[in-house]
Amino acid sequence: MMKQPGQLPPYIQALRSRERWRGAEIAFWLSWVAVYFLFPDSLLFASQILITGLFALSLDLILGYAGIVTLGHTAFFGLGAYTAGLLTTHGVHEPLLGLAAAAAVAALAGWLTSFLVLRGSDLARLMITLGIAMLLLEIANRATGFTGGVDGLQGVEVGALLGLFAFDLYGRVAYCYVLVVSFCLFVLVRALMASPYGLTLRAIRENQRRAVAIGVPIRTRLTNIYTFAALIAGVAGALLTQTTQFVGIDVLGFGRSADVLIILIIGGMASLYGGFLGAVAFLLAKDQLASLDARYWLFWLGLLLIVMTLYLRGGIMEGLRKLAALTRWSRT
Amino acid sequence: MISFLGILFDGLAYGVLLFLISVGLSVTLGLMGFINLAHGVFAMAGGYLLVTLTGQFGLGLLASLPVIFVLVALGSLVLERVLYRPLYRATPLEQVLLTVGIIFVAVALATWLFGPGQQPLALPPYLDGQLSIGGLDLSRYRLFLIGVGIVITLALVFGLERTRFGARIRASVDRQQTAEAMGIHVGRVFQLTFAIGSGLAGLGGALGVNVIGLDPQFPLKFLVYFLLVVVVGGPGSVSGTLLAALLLGVADIASKYYLPQIGAFVIYAAMILLLITFPHGLLGRRRSS
């Protein structure tokens, strides 16, 4: 292999191409900006979709990239949500501080519990993480003086963003806030996953023994990614609290964990966008079906999921990839 | 002492119920590695069948039980053929998505057919109330439950250890490829095992109506409990499931009696501790494929 002068070696080219932003990606983020102008009445819905997408992204980091199956990820989401809420009830109203605090608390929790997910079989990890989430839920339920219990945390008053932008009824400020925060975190995650660091995670997921053999520090990597994922989940939870100005106990509920797992599977894993696309598809479908049939929309949703698994393997991202491959093939 | 025996009795009855419902899931998981989260749907179907048979058709409770077993087993075979078989080679998460979809459909169907509330069930008089044995007041229904549990456990153990078919199942769980090489039709073994496991779940669901209630949310509410029992016991192991079910049943009931303040936490804490100590379950067989 003769290297041309000035040309980069192939492995650097490969890495660089992973880092480059595709046209479709830019279009994706621009369309979220377009939503602000096209759907001014549905911005609260749009921000909740984004928040769910961010939460799904955090799950993707550990499930899609590191291969850790967990059913208790909502514990971090809930911790972030309650932290942000409790901060305001104790006098700190600036949302960015709330975000930082939520991130810190969730990351700490992630780091402390990371040792539990490093060992054991898949199923054991699944149940252990689920058990922890259920314990947290029960604690939040009991501590009504602190968390408000099932009735929810009272008196959450989020101040104006940076002292300038107050959260309004139409959700305009909320939407921009959520979009900017999500995008920043996404850029961070994307850079990380496109780097050699991200490749080592893939290696761990695909063949742990071989990864050890080439010198990848498995325990540290997994601990770090688990902590980072917890941090992002915590931020997502804080965003929800700040945009709805309320913390319900459902932020720790099993339903949310299950929903985000479904969303990620629908969207497609280890693709960074799977979480967002899955969130759009799932939440839109749920909303539309519920307005068509308020009583039995669950039936149609279930049917949709069954049909999806039978005919659309790999989720939406896989479907899009196949489409892209087809168009490329038909063009040549 | 008296109250302790009473609590033990209640815990064992509850454990037997959990065992009956979960054993099918354990064997399915251990045998084919197929994650059937919709297992609770079969239990729910059994429960609703019991309510319909005893209510609308006037069949007695004892007479309904074998009918339920057969009907649910047959129904599960249909489901297996149509929905599950295409996904045997799929990733576990796709199986999760499929079975969650099935749960949603079943929950909505049950709500549509029976309404969202609890189902009334009239017990025959010989199963109602308590029996006084040696100073202890024991619930007649729970005695019946434990009796059924013993019979079925013996049947399962006998079936697995002493019959040809049982040997085939054990072989398929331990070494699937070798079993196939020896001429064992693993697919058919699995179909039959799946049917039996689902039939047992239906039976458990029917028997459980009087103890843990029945409403359309059943498959979702109790999913955690079944998974708990199966994973702690070790997938693929009948005795493991039994041990785990009894242990967890007694722990749950006893803690609620003696320490009601922390009663709700005990079952999750116990599960976490047991899984950290025994990551593959108490008596789990490692699946080789």
Added chain:
Amino acid sequence: MHLPFVAIRLALCNITRQDETMKTKLFRLLAVCACALASVAAQAADTIKVGMIVEMTGTFADFGRHMVNGATAYMKQYGDTVAGKKVELIVRDVTGAAPDLAKRLAQELVVKDKVDFLAGFGLTPNALAVAPIATEAKKPMIVMNAATSIITAKSPYIARVSFTLAQVTEPMAHWAYKSGIRKVYTVVADYGPGHDAENTFKTAFTKLGGTVVGELRVPLNNPEFGPFVQRVKDAKPEAVFVFVPAGELAVGFMKSYNERGLAKAGIKLISTGDVTDDGVIEAFGDSVLGVISTHHYSMAHDSPENKTFLAAYKSVDAKDRPNFMAVGGWDGMAAIYEVARQLKGNIDGDKAMQVLKGMKLLSPRGPIQIDPETRDVVQTVYVREVKKVGGVLLNVEFDKFDAVKDPGK
């Protein structure tokens, strides 16, 4: 109304065209959604729109269905026109305790559907999350079920027509003492409302001179009541006061209570009407006979208004038994109609609240009034016993406490 449905169906079919890139597909989907939403918003403005945010699916599916049935029955009985305008009910499923969803639905109802009233709310967290929307948009919010005391304080635009837990619990303490019971064991569900019921009962009962010999809090996810009921039996109180949400917990408790023979051991069962809820009482079978409860509505209430209500409800849903939540829906609509009548169809938030404050209604449950200061419901609380009347299990009223205000304020 069908246009958005058709538009969405078309859009979903077109999505699978293979000669499109992702970008154009996304924009097509967005464009279609925009058209669909626009057509919905362009509907006639000569209607009074009532947006109901209720639980139609999930564990609390009963709540929403009963409220909607009650409201629909009212509209069927008294017509869907008032003050020359048509009344339109828009029902949104909040799926359970989901305050973020409730808030979003409320915002969409106010901003997109331009409703005149927000109504419904089976669960407290949902009502609490929506309160700020009612305040900011100045829309009257009619609470048809949620029963925690603090709700009405969260917004000056909230009026409640249902009940509060404290309101129906305190009279039970009084009645128990009056009938000679001095030692009570309390069993409540371990969540906010349960703790409230426990505190209210204990405070009132001990103030009168009785003793609470034991307290138990039962986890919400509790399939097996055996150990708890056994503890009560071993403590040998004169009565056990129970508060658990209607549904499986109530059924589970009753089964255990009966199975362990607590009634034979002389331990009376006293509770709030949630346990003997008309909607689910049939599920108990005869095991529930003799249970004493306090509540604001019973199907067996003997009044012409109740007869009208029962007949109207039957025409909406013949299989279902109406309960206090259905009455909440019925009376909520009655209040809305009254507001519309007095304001001659022009619903202004502040004026509506003026009408609601102090409003008196003759409800199927008895006379009710919306307190002018707290905007909460003031009503008669009945003491009832479960009896079999004509083969049907009913809560038969035999005593009452008139004009009970919410003691939780």
